[in-house]
Amino acid sequence: xxxxxxxxxxxxxxxxxxxxxxIAVLMGASxxxxxLTVSTGIEDKLxxxxxxxxxxxxxxxxxxxxxxxxxxxxxxxVSEQRxxxxxxxxxxxxxxxxxxxxxxxxxxxxxxxxxxxxxxxQRAVLTGTYFDRAFPDLTKAGEIWSTxxxxxxxxxxxxxxxxxxxxxxxxxxxxxVAEKLKLKLGDxxxxxxxNPETKSTTTEQLSVAGTVSTGGxxxxxxxxxxxxxxxxxxxxxxxxxxxxxALCVECPxxxxxxxxxxxxxxxQAKTVKQLVRAEEMIMDQLGQMMLLxxxxxxxxxxxxxxxTMMTTVMERRREIGLxxxxxxxxxxIASIFLAEAVIVGVTxxxxxxxxxxxxxxxxxxxxxxxxxxxxxxxxPVTVGISLSVAVLASTLPxxxxxxxxxxxxxxxx
Amino acid sequence: MMMxxxxxxxxxxxxxxxxxxxxxxxIDLTISEGEWVSIIGPSGSGKxxxxxxxxxxxxxxxxxxNINGTDLTGLGQKMLAKxxxxxxxxxxxxxxxxxxxxxxxxxxxxxxxxxxxDREIAREALERMGLGQRLKHRxxxxxxxxxxxxxxxxxxxxxxxxxxxxxxxxxxxMKNGEIVMGIIKQLVDEGRTLVIVTHNMDIxxxxxxxxxxxxxxxxxxxxxxxxxxxxTSVGRKANSPPTSTGxxxx
Ligand SMILES: Nc1ncnc2c1ncn2[C@@H]1O[C@H](COP(=O)(O)OP(=O)(O)OP(=O)(O)O)[C@@H](O)[C@H]1O
Ligand SMILES: [Mg+2]
Numbered sequence: 001x002x003x004x005x006x007x008x009x010x011x012x013x014x015x016x017x018x019x020x021x022x023i024a025v026l027m028g029a030s031x032x033x034x035x036l037t038v039s040t041g042i043e044d045k046l047x048x049x050x051x052x053x054x055x056x057x058x059x060x061x062x063x064x065x066x067x068x069x070x071x072x073x074x075x076x077x078v079s080e081q082r083x084x085x086x087x088x089x090x091x092x093x094x095x096x097x098x099x100x101x102x103x104x105x106x107x108x109x110x111x112x113x114x115x116x117x118x119x120x121x122q123r124a125v126l127t128g129t130y131f132d133r134a135f136p137d138l139t140k141a142g143e144i145w146s147t148x149x150x151x152x153x154x155x156x157x158x159x160x161x162x163x164x165x166x167x168x169x170x171x172x173x174x175x176x177v178a179e180k181l182k183l184k185l186g187d188x189x190x191x192x193x194x195n196p197e198t199k200s201t202t203t204e205q206l207s208v209a210g211t212v213s214t215g216g217x218x219x220x221x222x223x224x225x226x227x228x229x230x231x232x233x234x235x236x237x238x239x240x241x242x243x244x245x246a247l248c249v250e251c252p253x254x255x256x257x258x259x260x261x262x263x264x265x266x267x268q269a270k271t272v273k274q275l276v277r278a279e280e281m282i283m284d285q286l287g288q289m290m291l292l293x294x295x296x297x298x299x300x301x302x303x304x305x306x307x308t309m310m311t312t313v314m315e316r317r318r319e320i321g322l323x324x325x326x327x328x329x330x331x332x333i334a335s336i337f338l339a340e341a342v343i344v345g346v347t348x349x350x351x352x353x354x355x356x357x358x359x360x361x362x363x364x365x366x367x368x369x370x371x372x373x374x375x376x377x378x379x380p381v382t383v384g385i386s387l388s389v390a391v392l393a394s395t396l397p398x399x400x401x402x403x404x405x406x407x408x409x410x411x412x413x
Numbered sequence: 414m415m416m417x418x419x420x421x422x423x424x425x426x427x428x429x430x431x432x433x434x435x436x437x438x439x440i441d442l443t444i445s446e447g448e449w450v451s452i453i454g455p456s457g458s459g460k461x462x463x464x465x466x467x468x469x470x471x472x473x474x475x476x477x478x479n480i481n482g483t484d485l486t487g488l489g490q491k492m493l494a495k496x497x498x499x500x501x502x503x504x505x506x507x508x509x510x511x512x513x514x515x516x517x518x519x520x521x522x523x524x525x526x527x528x529x530x531d532r533e534i535a536r537e538a539l540e541r542m543g544l545g546q547r548l549k550h551r552x553x554x555x556x557x558x559x560x561x562x563x564x565x566x567x568x569x570x571x572x573x574x575x576x577x578x579x580x581x582x583x584x585x586x587m588k589n590g591e592i593v594m595g596i597i598k599q600l601v602d603e604g605r606t607l608v609i610v611t612h613n614m615d616i617x618x619x620x621x622x623x624x625x626x627x628x629x630x631x632x633x634x635x636x637x638x639x640x641x642x643x644x645t646s647v648g649r650k651a652n653s654p655p656t657s658t659g660x661x662x663x
């Protein structure tokens with residue numbers, strides 16, 4: 001009891017100094033918890049994305065920087081626009097050996113547009129695709145084969161209506177876009193696209209036929225038939241990529257990909273497995289960078305705590321000497337300072353966890369344009385790390401305190 | 414002369430702070446139970462150093478120190494702290510109190526280090542010092558004399574048998590000095606052993622024995638049982654305490 005009272009009273013007296021230490025710990029802690037939240041969140045998202053991904057091959061133009069832009073995750077920007085010709089798409093169903101295994105495909109054409117609804121303006125990705133498009137079946141004469149996102153993406157959760165591929169005036173809105181713009185079924189939105197070369201702006205009015213939720217990046221996109229997207233962006237007959245769903249129990253997706261590449265020599269066909277590996281590498285590098293930043297932040301917090309505590313010890317040397325002269329043992333003196341460190345560490349940890357979540361939210365929104373759920377499991381980790389940093393940072397000051405000579409009291413220094 | 418058993422025994426105690434500063438040189442001194450010993454001497458003569466040796470706050474360069482049956486030679490910091498808590502009450506010239514604790518808490522801190530906090534006993538101790546109305550005041554809210562009395566209450570709280578005081582009235586005015594000395598005198602009357610460093614001859618005279626230090630050596634050691642220095646000197650020879658050197662002089 002008396003111990004707590006001594007700690008509390010001395011604490012109370014030196015609030016500004018303690019605040020400095022707490023803020024230092026808070027900084028490191030918020031970095032720790034923020035980056036932990038972001039990296040676990042992103043990893044989760046990626047894992048989910050790939051697990052429930054309907055297609056297993058992505059066809060993109062060769063050596064295009066959009067390479068990293070597997071639907072859902074876009075890193076980097078497209079520097080050199082290359083396209084696949086829509087007129088070549090049928091070839092995907094007419095490859096050499098594995099044609100029958102190609103269950104379906106959906107082309108994708110992306111552009112960033114401005115969306116306006118009742119005065120609210122948002123930027124969003126407008127994606128043109130096939131929903132359920134009928135082709136003559138090239139493998140079986142006389143039969144009709146239909147393909148599109150509806151066929152290959154069973155994970156799409158659509159409320160309201162799907163859009164027909166020849167519907168010029170409808171849009172399927174991702175749920176987060178719909179939420180931000182407060183869209184209801186049947187609402188009209190205005191979509192504006194500024195051509196980066198001609199600087200001319202195209203605006204179209206579209207009506208919301210339905211909303212789509214996938215838990216992935218589709219949630220923040222708008223979907224229209226490919227022809228509509230091509231018209232708005234002036235890229236007639238062009239697509240950015242094609243998602244292909246191949247039935248692959250025995251067959252290696254790589255073989256199907258190779259056949260597609262043979263038919264469309266200006267493209268490359270990546271299997272999801274390859275893409276996952278690429279993503280994992282990026283995540284690994286990102287993780288290492290985050291770790292580095294966190295370590296640097298924690299070292300900085302530790303150093304600040306050490307200097308602050310050191311100053312405190314020097315300021316309190318008379319008092320420490322006095323306590324020793326009236327019989328306090330070194331362990332008692334050490335506990336007083338360690339108790340301070342514990343309080344500083346735990347407080348900083350808790351506050352840092354809060355700030356870290358704000359930070360994570362910010363990073364997730366601005367870099368990955370997806371919200372992130374705070375993870376409670378990160379709280380004990382953050383508090384634990386801050387506590388260790390604070391205690392570790394106090395060892396030097398505590399040793400200094402222990403070395404103070406009690407005789408200074410009588411000498412009246 | 415009725416002297417109790419030896420409480421403080423210093424044998425050939427020498428203290429060098431560094432190669433050039435010999436603060437105490439070969440001190441032999443025995444102080445018995447219940448004695449009031451005043452230590453006088455010019456500034457820098459080693460009075461505080463001597464008190465530090467007796468309290469275990471500092472260790473001698475050579476020689477042995479035995480206080481209240483405990484040989485301090487070779488004791489570690491932990492044991493020295495324990496020794497201080499249990500055997501000596503320290504009173505300083507500057508009223509060293511913990512600034513953020515009130516009077517009562519300052520006294521209770523000493524109890525805490527001793528192992529057992531008892532608020533009531535702490536309160537009574539302060540009341541005995543006439544501070545019943547000042548329990549909740551912090552040092553900055555107390556006068557110098559009051560602070561010194563809190564110090565004394567703290568020094569006494571664990572009921573030490575030996576009181577070591579370094580110029581306890583040095584910073585006090587006459588009136589407060591008298592109050593404090595009144596309390597200290599009472600402590601000796603209760604049978605405690607007192608070693609007090611002072612510049613004030615009136616205070617020194619109140620004790621039976623005065624030791625004068627000059628340049629780290631005992632230059633005079635007078636027992637005041639009698640006013641005849643010669644007789645004292647003879648008497649001492651007869652009893653031959655090995656500690657006394659020099660002759661009593663006024
Ligand atoms: N920590 C120290 N380091 C070095 N020298 C010291 C130290 N403490 C005291 N001294 C020296 O030892 C000698 C004795 O000092 P001490 O404090 O015992 O004197 P004192 O008799 O108490 O003096 P005063 O009456 O001024 O308090 C002095 O020369 C002093 O300068
Ligand atoms: Mg002195």
